[in-house]
Amino acid sequence: MRGPNDPQHRMLVTTSRMPFAVDEIHKLGETGADVTAADTFAASPGSHSRGARRHIEVPAPTQRTEDFITAILDALDRYEITWLLPMFEEVFFLAAHRERLAAGRGDLELFFPSFDTLAKVHDKVTFAALCRDLGLPVAESITATSDDELVAAVGHWDSWFARAAFGRGGLDVATNAGPLAGETGVDEIHPTPDDPWLVQQYLTGVDRCSWSVVHHGEVVLHSCYEHPLAIDNRGGIVFESVDSPESLETARTVARELDWHGQLSFDYLKTDDGVHHMVECNPRPTAGCTVATADEFATALFDPGELVVVPAGRKKAIKAAVLRDVLKHPSHFRADVSAARGATGVYDQHRDHLPLLYSALSLQHVLHYREELGIDRNKREQLMAAQFFDVSWDGSAIA
Known part of the structure; x- marks a missing residue:
């Protein structure tokens, strides 16, 4: 395989709004890859990272699937893309049209599994059945x-x-x-x-998550992390790497069973007896990538060798979300400061601060979300849901 600085590594990264997309785009640019960032709205934070050579706006895959695929096909050819790296559930729409994407593009790396494999782990019912079949702990x-x-x-x-x-x-x-x-x-x-x-x-216990880079069934880079601070008791906004041989063994078991190729993430509930009960699978990157270094990530993608496990004690934070929690809940001040202490930023990295600005400007997407679905502006879920409404898959047939 070629090294990360090879000019043939021309990446198309889709759904660049996600915090882990911001992080991976930054890392890819830092190690010399030519990155095109894509999302459904121009203010997407990752599209404005220094790591992206250019950015494009594409139709919403959930609502306008055929237009989305057409735009992706155009971008693949226009920018001579050699790696397609999805960040969220647009991966299902891409996988459903995998043959169209690959046709005539022999040098294109589609870094995600088949649609059937993705669907099997995304559906919580079939995922729980898979875990039982593999002997993995599940409630x-x-x-x-x-x-x-x-x-x-x-x-x-x-x-x-x-x-x-x-x-x-x-x-x-x-x-x-x-x-x-x-x-x-x-x-x-x-x-x-x-x-x-x-x-x-x-069940009561500690929430843990893992993220892995996998090549044809073999895990080459793995991290496990906890989130000492979450937004409205839902998504984590501070991430700290921890030692977890259990999560590595889980990732290896599932990856080998499904011959996984791409990024693979899991959520667990660790009970007091140390058992990591399976909660769900995210067939894409999650915040675990933020605690890996740029060199670790680039090597895992382009020149994988022996397994690399991220050591415990690395910490990242979505600092704007931490500030929001403090302002919204002043009584959380001491706990929030303690949780974020020692963390470096996801949106504000070295010489790369525009994603932080655009994380505020992208709130227009929340307004569009309210208009699209008519959600109550006071509903606590709205900020989370606004991240997803046009790039999610609900199990419906994809044309």
Whole structure:
């Protein structure tokens, strides 16, 4: 394989708004790759990183799939792209059209698995079944496909936690325990066979996540991290690497079983006995990439050798989100400062500060989201949901 500074590494990075996209774009540019950043709106923070040579605006894959694929095909040819690196659930739309993307482009690396492989781990119901088949720890669960089945399922345990099979980012959840208890009522949820919900016993413990770079079933770079601080008890905004042989073994087991090729991430619930219970799979990058160095990431992509595991103690933060939490909840000041102490920024990296500015300017996307879906401006989920509404996949057939 060629090194990271080879001019043939011409990258197209899609959904550049995501914090891990900002980080990976910065790292790729730092190590010499030619990066084209793409998203559905011009103010996407990652599109304005110094790591991107150029940026383009593309149609929304969720609402305008064919137009999105056409735009991607045009970008692949116009910029002579050799690597397509998706950052979020647009990967499903790309994978569904994999043959079109690959046709006549023998030097193009599509760094993501087939659609069927992606779908198997994205659906929480089939993912839980896969974990059981592989002997991985996963909480007992009941799948509800109707209102009556949901009521019966939540009555199975004194404390329960329910999630939509295709929900993401801490959205589409309900529980009667913990910090999110009662935020969503059972009467507000209406499962169907096409949109099932998974109900499990509520477990207490520490949330952990992992991220891996995988080549044809072999993990070459791995990190496991905790988030000492989360936004509204949902998505993490401070990330600290930890030692976790359990998460590495999990990543290797799943990657080898599915012959995974691409980036692969998992969420776990670590109970007091040290068991890492499987929660969900994110078939894409997550914040774990932020605690890897630029050289570690570039080597894992372009010149993988022996396995590299990110050591414990590295810390990154989305500082604007930390500030938001302090301003919104002044009583959190001491805890927030303690959680973020020693962390370097995701959006504000060395000589690369425009993503931080555009993270504020991109709030226009929240306004567009409100208009698109008519969401209540006071709903706590809105900032998270606004990240996803035009690049998410809900299990529906893709044309």
